[in-house]
Amino acid sequence: MIEFEGDEQNILARVLTRSAVDPEFRRRLLSDPGAAVAEVVGEAFPEGWRIRFIEQPADLDALIVLPRVIDDSSSPSD
8 A cells, every 4th residue: 555654745756757758657647547656656556545637738827726625614705
């Protein structure tokens, strides 16, 4: 099982660096991200653990993923 204790940044850096130079690996990140990351880490993802990679469209300067809504009652109302 993958343990992400203290090594997350290193793992992510390795995955992102490889995705920038290895087109086949990049395709696997998009189609089967768990298997692709496990290939870099050397271990399978825990059962039921999900991850998704997306490509930044060329017409955007930044792509930001918002966090999950934890409690709808705390959302500011406009």
